[in-house]
Amino acid sequence: MSYPDIKITFLGTGTSSGVPMIGCSCDVCTSTDRKDKRLRSSILVQSEHTTVVVDSGPDFRYQMLRENIKHLDAVIFTHPHKDHVAGLDDVRGFNYFMQKPMEIYGNEMTLEVIIREFPYAFTEKKYPGAPNIHLNTISSDPFQINDLVITPVLVWHMQMPVLGFRFGKFTYITDANRIEESSKEKIRGSEVMVLNALRREEHISHFNLSEAINEVQDMQIPAAYFTHISHQLGKHADVSSELPEGIQLAYDRLSIAL
Ligand SMILES: [Zn+2]
Numbered sequence: 001m002s003y004p005d006i007k008i009t010f011l012g013t014g015t016s017s018g019v020p021m022i023g024c025s026c027d028v029c030t031s032t033d034r035k036d037k038r039l040r041s042s043i044l045v046q047s048e049h050t051t052v053v054v055d056s057g058p059d060f061r062y063q064m065l066r067e068n069i070k071h072l073d074a075v076i077f078t079h080p081h082k083d084h085v086a087g088l089d090d091v092r093g094f095n096y097f098m099q100k101p102m103e104i105y106g107n108e109m110t111l112e113v114i115i116r117e118f119p120y121a122f123t124e125k126k127y128p129g130a131p132n133i134h135l136n137t138i139s140s141d142p143f144q145i146n147d148l149v150i151t152p153v154l155v156w157h158m159q160m161p162v163l164g165f166r167f168g169k170f171t172y173i174t175d176a177n178r179i180e181e182s183s184k185e186k187i188r189g190s191e192v193m194v195l196n197a198l199r200r201e202e203h204i205s206h207f208n209l210s211e212a213i214n215e216v217q218d219m220q221i222p223a224a225y226f227t228h229i230s231h232q233l234g235k236h237a238d239v240s241s242e243l244p245e246g247i248q249l250a251y252d253r254l255s256i257a258l
């Protein structure tokens with residue numbers, strides 16, 4: 001199968017509270033380094049003909065404005081936690097200018113939560129101006145959006161199944177603390193991988209820094225970027241200086257061409 005060239009842009013690399021966190025005056029939250037300013041986790045994936053985002057958290061509107069996105073083909077969801085779905089209402093701008101429903105993709109559990117949390121988008125008679133959303137249920141089978149072929153990769157977020165996504169040579173995984181061998185098989189061979197690394201201490205539903213490093217090394221991925229970062233991890237520059245070769249912390253607005 002041939003894959004188009006793609007460009008990945010990190011729209012956000014922060015955990016659910018973002019960095020800085022409201023009310024916090026720690027070293028990281030008061031840092032003046034722009035790499036320590038992390039919106040909620042999401043990426044933009046662009047090929048010559050297609051633009052999609054993975055997740056639309058509470059910062060979705062600002063992320064679209066900041067990257068000057070005028071055309072969006074789809075929103076693909078990893079899981080229904082609020083920091084990944086809360087901004088969905090703001091597809092209204094795209095509805096208005098593109099004159100069509102926004103295509104959204106998620107597993108059954110995620111789409112059920114979206115219908116529950118945005119009920120006004122799914123009623124028979126809609127309020128004028130309510131978001132226009134078209135639901136597409138995905139499972140573990142590859143699916144296609146224009147020229148992008150996307151393979152879902154199941155990972156575990158404590159008890160919750162979460163979808164990672166492989167786009168050719170690139171794999172994106174956020175919100176995981178366990179990856180089964182069958183999923184690692186799907187990830188192996190990726191040239192670039194994104195994985196969550198919340199903080200140094202262990203966490204019940206996220207990989208910590210050392211676990212994330214172990215996963216990357218176990219799967220022998222040559223280049224990895226960590227995301228979904230908490231202020232507890234430390235400053236970008238400090239943590240970056242101690243990472244093994246090939247592994248970096250992602251930061252907002254970083255882009256990678258593949
Ligand atoms: Zn999250």
Ligand SMILES: [Zn+2]
Nearest residue numbers: 079081157175
């Ligand atoms: Zn989550």
